Amino acid sequence: MLFTVATLALAFASTASAHATVFGAFVNGKDQGDGRNKYIRSPATNDPVRDLSSTDIICNTNGGKVAPNFVKAAAGDSIALRWFHFNPDDPNDILDPSHKGPILTWIAPFTSGNGAGPVWTKIAQQGFENGEWATIKMRNNGGRAEFTIPKTLAPGQYLIRQELLALHMADFKCNDPANPGRGAESYPSCVQLEITGNGEAIPDQDFDFNRGYTCDNPGLHFNIHIPFKSYTPPGPPVWDGTT
Numbered sequence: 001m002l003f004t005v006a007t008l009a010l011a012f013a014s015t016a017s018a019h020a021t022v023f024g025a026f027v028n029g030k031d032q033g034d035g036r037n038k039y040i041r042s043p044a045t046n047d048p049v050r051d052l053s054s055t056d057i058i059c060n061t062n063g064g065k066v067a068p069n070f071v072k073a074a075a076g077d078s079i080a081l082r083w084f085h086f087n088p089d090d091p092n093d094i095l096d097p098s099h100k101g102p103i104l105t106w107i108a109p110f111t112s113g114n115g116a117g118p119v120w121t122k123i124a125q126q127g128f129e130n131g132e133w134a135t136i137k138m139r140n141n142g143g144r145a146e147f148t149i150p151k152t153l154a155p156g157q158y159l160i161r162q163e164l165l166a167l168h169m170a171d172f173k174c175n176d177p178a179n180p181g182r183g184a185e186s187y188p189s190c191v192q193l194e195i196t197g198n199g200e201a202i203p204d205q206d207f208d209f210n211r212g213y214t215c216d217n218p219g220l221h222f223n224i225h226i227p228f229k230s231y232t233p234p235g236p237p238v239w240d241g242t243t
């Protein structure tokens with residue numbers, strides 16, 4: 001019995017410390033360097049956010065703290081954000097493979113605030129495709145999660161919010177009184193971008209995370225541990241690039 005409890009405690013400890021955060025960005029494959037607190041509004045820890053009513057779910061715990069720099073890119077460019085667990089110099093220290101789920105990327109007009117309110121538009125998402133979760137594909141891709149800046153996007157300053165959703169404990173709803181501490185783990189990270197180009201489209205999905213993410217959303221309450229046919233991430237479909 002004691003052995004069982006100790007084993008469970010160890011298993012839980014390794015899962016609990018297996019979180020992730022963003023180190024930096026690549027623009028068309030070019031490394032932009034360590035972006036933590038430079039162009040990323042980096043949280044103080046790599047812990048997940050579970051409380052969907054907290055503004056931490058938007059841009060994490062330092063979401064309202066403006067970073068001094070911007071990543072410069074053009075509409076149509078390919079961007080990758082590089083995630084890591086604890087040591088960014090260790091190419092294998094990315095994310096515990098227990099953390100299976102989708103990766104969503106959102107955009108909002110630049111704000112010095114924390115991104116609260118109906119200002120977000122989804123520009124990319126990967127869920128469960130070809131038999132593999134997006135977080136595992138990212139892990140196999142050196143921690144890089146890629147997306148494209150819509151070609152039609154109007155130039156200007158923006159916040160990009162990329163989010164890993166780890167669903168290993170999402171088989172219970174996040175507000176289930178009988179199973180506290182369960183639900184999806186969100187790892188949101190917000191990067192400041194300055195976009196150039198001749199586009200004219202203004203993202204207009206007006207998504208508000210504190211209203212649109214709910215504990216019974218089938219993208220946030222989902223059992224990955226039993227066979228399933230398909231998975232739909234939370235939020236609207238990806239923006240079509242027109243206003």
Ligand SMILES: [Cu+2]
Nearest residue numbers: 015016018019
């Ligand atoms: Cu974790």
